[in-house]
Amino acid sequence: MASVTPCRRINRATNAFPIPENDTAFSLPSAFDALGKTHDMAAFLDDVTTTGLMVLHKGEKVYENYWHGNRADTQVAIFSCTKSFVSTLVACALRDGHIASVDDTADTYAPELKGSGYEGVRIEDILQMSSGVRWNEDYGDPNSDIARFAAAYLEPASFDAVCASLPREHEPGTYNRYNTCDTHVLGMIVSRAVGMSLTDYLQQQVWDVLGMEDDSFILVDGEGVEAAGMGLQVTLRDMAKLGQLMLRGGISPDGAKLLPDGWIAHCATASKPHLMPGKRPNASYPWGYGYQWWIPDETGVFTALGVYHQMIWVDQDRDVVIAKTTAYPEFGQDHDDEDRVDALHFAACHAIAAAAAGQ
Numbered sequence: 001m002a003s004v005t006p007c008r009r010i011n012r013a014t015n016a017f018p019i020p021e022n023d024t025a026f027s028l029p030s031a032f033d034a035l036g037k038t039h040d041m042a043a044f045l046d047d048v049t050t051t052g053l054m055v056l057h058k059g060e061k062v063y064e065n066y067w068h069g070n071r072a073d074t075q076v077a078i079f080s081c082t083k084s085f086v087s088t089l090v091a092c093a094l095r096d097g098h099i100a101s102v103d104d105t106a107d108t109y110a111p112e113l114k115g116s117g118y119e120g121v122r123i124e125d126i127l128q129m130s131s132g133v134r135w136n137e138d139y140g141d142p143n144s145d146i147a148r149f150a151a152a153y154l155e156p157a158s159f160d161a162v163c164a165s166l167p168r169e170h171e172p173g174t175y176n177r178y179n180t181c182d183t184h185v186l187g188m189i190v191s192r193a194v195g196m197s198l199t200d201y202l203q204q205q206v207w208d209v210l211g212m213e214d215d216s217f218i219l220v221d222g223e224g225v226e227a228a229g230m231g232l233q234v235t236l237r238d239m240a241k242l243g244q245l246m247l248r249g250g251i252s253p254d255g256a257k258l259l260p261d262g263w264i265a266h267c268a269t270a271s272k273p274h275l276m277p278g279k280r281p282n283a284s285y286p287w288g289y290g291y292q293w294w295i296p297d298e299t300g301v302f303t304a305l306g307v308y309h310q311m312i313w314v315d316q317d318r319d320v321v322i323a324k325t326t327a328y329p330e331f332g333q334d335h336d337d338e339d340r341v342d343a344l345h346f347a348a349c350h351a352i353a354a355a356a357a358g359q
Contacts, residue, residue, distance in 0.1 A: 007217040008199040017211040022060035034347030052236040052325040057356040075233040079306030082232040087292035092205040098193040110188040117168035125173040127291040134169035135179040139332035180229035187228025198226040243312040243321035267293040268302040296346040318357040
């Protein structure tokens with residue numbers, strides 16, 4: 001995408017280092033159970049057009065493979081997995097006091113949101129996709145809000161302006177609706193609070209600290225502002241490094257405390273009834289939701305998800321991270337099919353994590 005769309009570069013870390021490799025032989029499980037059937041693992045990976053898969057156990061790489069021309073150094077558009085990176089930036093800004101509290105309101109930091117649906121909305125409600133702002137994230141609808149948002153990079157237009165144009169529909173903190181503009185607003189808050197672009201803050205707080213191995217890119221709009229909700233293009237191994245940070249409780253590879261106390265729990269736990277897996281009334285997706293991470297079930301697992309089924313899977317109990325890139329061609333055509341393929345991915349990841357942990 002960086003060759004055909006306007007982007008900013010995030011440079012590989014000056015202290016880049018590879019993920020340690022485990023020499024123990026590991027093979028993916030041959031099958032897994034989901035939706036009342038047993039599925040062949042290899043056939044599933046092929047059917048959904050998997051382009052990359054990496055498995056870490058106890059911080060060591062036990063499996064890595066690529067398909068359809070992708071390689072270890074291929075930067076993939078991870079779409080909404082970007083949201084989980086931005087969540088990490090919110091945590092860093094809180095840690096350093098740039099953001100005083102998640103109880104602060106969005107317009108405290110981004111005053112251009114006054115008069116919009118985001119005025120008076122707490123940062124925590126935005127982190128939990130519960131801003132109450134009216135929004136349509138139907139990828140198959142050319143007239144949807146997400147289509148209008150995405151079009152802002154094609155012409156002299158502004159992601160920020162799209163967010164500032166949205167009205168309120170529900171009381172904040174009471175209704176979960178998946179909303180890419182919620183994450184973009186988090187990006188607006190962070191960049192204004194820290195006094196630098198998201199690109200520079202990602203470089204400083206994530207890429208350099210985690211020793212990311214590759215350059216990355218982030219989509220920008222007609223005004224040069226990053227698409228905080230959907231814009232990152234990264235390699236599989238650098239996706240896995242974010243998952244490993246979360247698995248290690250926010251501790252960086254050199255032992256520094258990168259995330260505030262309790263942050264991981266907020267990402268991995270649905271703290272309110274309208275966020276819980278399988279219990280979210282009128283939700284567009286059946287999965288639970290934390291601080292910009294999805295919660296598939298009640299096992300303690302949490303995951304980043306992007307369209308076409310990109311994912312970063314974090315299994316705390318089994319000490320496993322799975323990063324996956326996918327180019328599922330039917331995405332956005334049928335919402336029920338999206339849920340079905342997500343459910344298959346979740347079951348496959350549970351099976352892979354159990355095998356990696358020797359269970």
